[in-house]
């Protein structure tokens with residue numbers, strides 16, 4: 001949460017530090033959009049501007065009241081934790097003398113005690129944020145050391161919690177100093193300019209060379225140098241890597257919204273995630289896993305930890321992995337796993353699923369699992385992210401950057417990667433013959449084309465969605481792998497259209513939820529393939545049960561399934577596909593439905609209220 005960007009480089013007529021910061025913030029705005037601000041080091045001292053609301057408000061303010069030329073600067077886009085989203089609480093926060101500015105991502109947990117201490121010393125606070133204590137502490141430490149890096153070192157030793165901090169100081173105009181603990185920070189390496197960012201999107205239009213920063217490290221950038229130390233001041237060597245997507249991957253490319261674009265990128269996300277996983281003999285080969293095969297053969301339980309959409313991908317994977325590998329799979333929300341007393345040991349494989357690789361709840365869950373000697377495998381989309389680095393093994397999804405806050409293509413890529421993992425385990429542990437594994441892989445390989453067919457026939461879904469923009473509540477029902485799809489459909493509608501929505505297991509209906517159904521209640525039903533007649537028949541009965549009570553039934557069923565027609569008010573068709581592959585198709589109409597309905601309500605589909613793409617606080 002919160003987007004952070006830092007820049008040290010020249011002021012040139014074609015590109016100014018302010019423009020670099022604003023461009024970085026525009027690309028990071030998906031991380032939070034409650035307010036935005038910048039601070040520049042100028043010949044006359046620190047110049048700053050900040051505004052509540054989206055970045056556009058800051059741009060307008062800067063157009064009315066431009067800032068002077070600069071040599072370095074910092075920028076921030078906020079997802080509010082401490083203090084409402086006001087101008088005062090927006091970052092940067094300045095020291096009392098205005099010579100030092102700080103931005104922050106995370107939560108300083110001991111800020112109350114530090115604030116009391118500073119208040120007792122007579123410091124005046126201008127905001128309600130936890131961040132402002134860091135600005136005052138840094139200013140005091142700088143007064144003693146006259147060195148911003150050393151001052152940062154002094155201050156981080158006093159902070160608890162999670163933080164990425166960036167600071168600039170008026171008397172050292174060539175540099176930006178950053179520190180990170182439990183919160184992301186990446187260095188961008190340019191020619192005669194250097195960058196800091198919450199993620200590579202902050203600088204991807206200017207360089208694709210990046211440097212991973214480890215936990216508890218401090219970095220000082222100037223236009224020509226990057227120095228990294230640990231919190232004690234010992235120099236550390238970090239790994240440089242090349243970012244494998246370019247700036248064009250993070251623009252809308254002709255679509256009205258990022259979400260629409262990302263929905264349409266799903267065939268490619270699935271195809272790319274499957275790419276390059278086979279050896280010459282057609283056997284699955286996952287070299288990138290970095291995990292001893294002997295360990296994988298020994299595991300007797302898998303626990304998937306994740307949040308939100310990523311957790312629903314885990315739910316889908318549970319059905320497949322248990323079926324293929326005969327290993328018990330539990331799926332648990334990462335924040336619940338972390339604070340109970342889960343039974344895990346060295347024979348447990350914890351699978352963390354995360355698009356961003358920075359979700360704090362998931363990160364804490366994997367640390368908790370590792371503390372108890374279990375092995376952690378991460379299914380992650382963002383290269384070099386904290387979860388990818390801290391896990392024992394990593395299987396990357398290749399969905400490309402996902403910018404819209406609502407996850408779409410990452411969900412499909414996560415299911416695909418989890419299936420690849422399941423098939424790999426089945427192959428390794430001898431649960432499936434090579435031909436069986438190859439057969440499932442072939443079914444997976446057909447999905448990009450089938451997803452494309454759903455996308456090509458989506459006008460009907462859009463039309464229905466627009467006609468439903470005023471409904472107060474929608475229910476989603478599914479069985480087997482259709483159950484997590486129902487929950488995902490409900491989540492999409494809640495987060496995008498702010499409509500009450502619930503996803504249920506269809507079999508649970510008669511145990512309570514059916515009481516919600518009244519005349520006209522819209523109920524989505526995700527119908528299993530007829531290849532599983534026992535499942536299919538049950539869901540067809542469930543459709544009749546809700547219809548008998550007045551529900552308006554919106555049915556997602558495979559081509560040629562005539563059994564549903566008599567009981568469906570609306571049918572959305574998906575191509576025929578085996579049971580376990582069906583979620584990759586049936587979720588697509590639900591994504592399009594939520595996106596279109598939210599658009600019809602005039603809502604911001606890419607940046608829904610109160611949310612942020614990357615949830616880096618617990």
Ligand code: M6R
Pocket residue numbers: 307308309310311353354355356357358359362405406407408491495613614615
């Ligand atoms: O980056 P992650 O996959 O770890 O994020 C997990 C959830 O925060 C995320 O899926 C969230 O639920 C999305 N807003 C759903 O659309």
